[in-house]
Amino acid sequence: MLATSRQSLHLPFEHVVPVPPLQVPGDDPAENLFTNESVQLFAARAGASVPDFALDEDNIGAVAELCRRLDGIPLAIELAAVRLRALSVEQILGLLADRFSLLAGASRTALPRHQTLRAAIGWSHELCEPPERLLWARLSVFAGDFELDAARFVCSDGRLPSADITDLVTGLVEKSILLIRSNHAGVRYKLIDTLAEYGEEWLDKLGQAEQMRQRHLEYYLSLAQRSEDAWSGPRQIYWFVRMRQEHDNVRVALEHALKTPGKAVQALTLLASLWFMWVCCGFAREGRLYLEKALQANPVHSKERCKALWVLSYVRSAQGDSAGALQAAEQCSTEAVRVGDSRAVILASKMQGTAALLQGDLQKASALLGVAIEFNTDNKELNPGLLPAIVELSIVLTAQGELYEAESLLQDCLQVCRERGELWVSSYAQWAMSFTRLATGRSEEALQSAREGLRIKRHFHDTLGTLVVLETTARIFAALGELPRAARLLGALQQNWRTAGLPQMGAPFLTEDHDGCVRDCKRQMGELAYKSAFEEGARLDLDEASDLALGEVDAPDEG
Numbered sequence: 001m002l003a004t005s006r007q008s009l010h011l012p013f014e015h016v017v018p019v020p021p022l023q024v025p026g027d028d029p030a031e032n033l034f035t036n037e038s039v040q041l042f043a044a045r046a047g048a049s050v051p052d053f054a055l056d057e058d059n060i061g062a063v064a065e066l067c068r069r070l071d072g073i074p075l076a077i078e079l080a081a082v083r084l085r086a087l088s089v090e091q092i093l094g095l096l097a098d099r100f101s102l103l104a105g106a107s108r109t110a111l112p113r114h115q116t117l118r119a120a121i122g123w124s125h126e127l128c129e130p131p132e133r134l135l136w137a138r139l140s141v142f143a144g145d146f147e148l149d150a151a152r153f154v155c156s157d158g159r160l161p162s163a164d165i166t167d168l169v170t171g172l173v174e175k176s177i178l179l180i181r182s183n184h185a186g187v188r189y190k191l192i193d194t195l196a197e198y199g200e201e202w203l204d205k206l207g208q209a210e211q212m213r214q215r216h217l218e219y220y221l222s223l224a225q226r227s228e229d230a231w232s233g234p235r236q237i238y239w240f241v242r243m244r245q246e247h248d249n250v251r252v253a254l255e256h257a258l259k260t261p262g263k264a265v266q267a268l269t270l271l272a273s274l275w276f277m278w279v280c281c282g283f284a285r286e287g288r289l290y291l292e293k294a295l296q297a298n299p300v301h302s303k304e305r306c307k308a309l310w311v312l313s314y315v316r317s318a319q320g321d322s323a324g325a326l327q328a329a330e331q332c333s334t335e336a337v338r339v340g341d342s343r344a345v346i347l348a349s350k351m352q353g354t355a356a357l358l359q360g361d362l363q364k365a366s367a368l369l370g371v372a373i374e375f376n377t378d379n380k381e382l383n384p385g386l387l388p389a390i391v392e393l394s395i396v397l398t399a400q401g402e403l404y405e406a407e408s409l410l411q412d413c414l415q416v417c418r419e420r421g422e423l424w425v426s427s428y429a430q431w432a433m434s435f436t437r438l439a440t441g442r443s444e445e446a447l448q449s450a451r452e453g454l455r456i457k458r459h460f461h462d463t464l465g466t467l468v469v470l471e472t473t474a475r476i477f478a479a480l481g482e483l484p485r486a487a488r489l490l491g492a493l494q495q496n497w498r499t500a501g502l503p504q505m506g507a508p509f510l511t512e513d514h515d516g517c518v519r520d521c522k523r524q525m526g527e528l529a530y531k532s533a534f535e536e537g538a539r540l541d542l543d544e545a546s547d548l549a550l551g552e553v554d555a556p557d558e559g
Contacts, residue, residue: 008174020179021072021192025064033060038067038077045081053084062089069093071192121198128175133202134160135168136177136191140199141212144248145181145190150223154215188245213256220246220253221266224273231276232383234421237459243277244461250274254290264297265304272307275384278315280424282461284501288315306336306344313351314384318464320502322358329355346375350389360508362396369393387413387425391432398436399509406436427456431469434476443479450476454546463500466542467493471510473549475517484533485548487521490514491537492545 003009008016022037033039034055042063046053055063066089070076083092125133138155139146151169156162169189172178179190191199203209223246227239243250250270257267271287271294278287291312298305309332316325329351336344353368369389376386390413397406410433417426430453437446450473457466470489477486493514497503504510522530540548 018176022067022074022077024068024072033064036064036067038070038072039063041074042067042077042081045078046084049082050084059089062093066093069193071194073192073194076194121195124175124177125198125202128177129171131160131164132168132171132175132177134206135165136172136195137199137202137206138208138212139172139178139189139191140196140203141209141216141252142191142196142249143252145179145188145245146249147186147188150219150249151189153219154212213260216249217253217256217263217266217270220250221270221273224250224270228273228276232387232420232422232425236421236423239276240281240424240460243274244281247277247283250277251286258290258293258297264294265302267294268298268304268308272304272311275311275314276424278311279318279384280460280462282463284315284318284464288312288319291315301335301339303339303341303344306332306339306341306348309335310344310347310351313348313355317351317354317358317505318501320358320505320507322355322506325358326352326355346372347385349375350385353389354392357392357396357509358505358507362399366393366396366400369396382416382420382422383425387416387422388428391425391428394429394432395435395509398432398439403436403440407433410436423456424460424462427453427460427462427465427469429453430456431465431472434469434472438472438476438479443476447473447476447480451550454550458546463496463542464505466546467497467500468505468510470545470549471504471514475513478517478520483521483525484529486517487525487530487533488537488540488548489545490518490521491534492540492542492548493537494534495538495540496542496545 004019008014022041024038025031025033025036039055039060043053043055066080067077070080080092125136128136135151135155138160139151141154142150148166148169152162152165156165160168169178173180173189177191177195179192181188181190200209203212224243227243230236230239254267254270257263257270267290271290274287278284278291291308295305295308295312298308309328313325313328313332316322316328329348333345333348333352336342336348349368350372353365353372356362356365356368369392372385372389373393376389390409394406394409394413397403397409410429413429414426414433417423417429430449434446434449434453437443437449450469453469454466454473457469470493474486474489474493477483477489494503504514525533537545537548
């Protein structure tokens with residue numbers, strides 16, 4: 001017997017085959033949208049309702065976005081397709097904010113509960129037990145997916161004890177209200193947008209929306225502080241993956257704090273605790289916008305504001321905005337002195353040193369980074385204070401010709417990284433080591449260090465760091481006589497810097513080396529051969545360029 005149901009029948013020998021929503025178009029630009037499951041269903045139902053309708057290059061983008069917004073729910077897609085009798089795809093998209101009233105009237109012959117999306121979801125809602133309905137409503141405050149611990153913290157109270165949440169979540173999974181997602185990092189749960197919107201309406205009717213949003217903010221503020229404390233330790237990759245998964249929820253918590261009177265300081269605290277998320281996890285642009293907005297909303301000098309200022313300086317440096325970084329760091333230093341925040345003074349010195357390095361002021365960078373290292377007497381501030389300052393000071397020393405001192409510093413830094421299980425800074429230390437070894441003529445050793453840095457970076461979404469390592473790797477290949485490979489990397493670098501920020505971060509020591517590498521390749525290869533290799537490289541994305549640098553693919557002329 002084959003039976004369809006919203007939940008398991010719990011019969012002996014029953015085999016359950018979950019049927020998820022249809023596949024929706026993703027963000028991959030190479031995806032063929034015309035073959036997507038949701039898009040094909042929409043096209044079939046649209047053709048039945050409006051015989052003249054046909055998918056083409058003009059409407060495929062709007063249809064794909066509509067299917068995404070409808071979460072791949074077949075009923076919702078069918079109801080939307082019926083609306084083509086009176087509306088265009090673009091008009092349906094524009095009206096989708098009120099999807100329940102828009103998507104009505106699929107078929108007069110269908111069961112009443114299937115004639116509108118609201119009726120179908122309402123039927124499922126009525127079949128849930130009262131505690132399950134309440135949890136459904138409260139879970140609507142989450143964006144994207146979430147962990148069980150988050151549901152326990154945010155949604156529990158006297159009516160829903162924390163001890164009951166696990167069973168209630170299990171019940172909602174069995175009733176196909178919650179989707180379950182399992183990966184190597186653990187199990188997460190998700191209310192698809194349509195069901196979340198329905199739950200949000202109920203939460204508003206219950207008068208609990210503000211309370212749940214505050215609990216949501218408190219949970220993610222606590223999580224951010226825990227992740228910051230653990231970032232420089234052996235579980236760094238776990239926290240990288242975890243906080244990228246929590247990105248949507250962090251954003252919702254920030255938006256709530258920024259628009260709610262009396263929560264502006266919490267917004268600052270949350271933002272500043274997540275400095276590693278903005279700098280190390282690929283969200284620098286978003287972090288900068290939030291930081292600037294939160295600082296504007298918190299004009300009164302405070303320790304929270306000081307921390308946000310040095311974080312803003314760090315983020316601006318990561319974008320290559322050395323002038324903006326210096327301005328924020330100097331402002332942090334001034335305000336930190338006024339409020340008596342010695343820790344912020346030290347970190348402001350470090351960020352000023354970073355900005356000076358990017359501007360090519362080696363003497364100033366050396367003095368400021370040296371101060372940050374000297375006064376970092378406890379080991380709590382390994383990151384982003386002590387260890388990055390050591391790496392940056394080694395670059396200054398290399399540029400000044402003090403190669404032995406630079407390499408000695410880096411060896412110490414790498415030793416601390418190994419002892420603590422720190423990977424992110426160690427990838428930069430390996431890059432700086434390749435920079436120093438190349439300067440001493442040890443090109444093979446330099447290549448080993450650069451490749452080790454690239455291997456580590458593959459654990460992180462560190463676009464900026466990968467580009468910086470590839471810059472030095474191109475120089476190393478040129479020094480080793482592997483000119484076609486160097487030229488291909490130069491092509492890949494030019495293309496990929498466009499999406500990352502200011503090429504070479506605007507740093508003179510990187511820009512001069514880059515330009516020198518280009519001149520050397522052109523002189524030794526000839527203009528035509530260089531141009532051919534460069535153009536091949538320009539077609540590579542960042543992962544493919546890393547493969548080339550790691551020797552996992554060969555340049556054509558190298559067999």
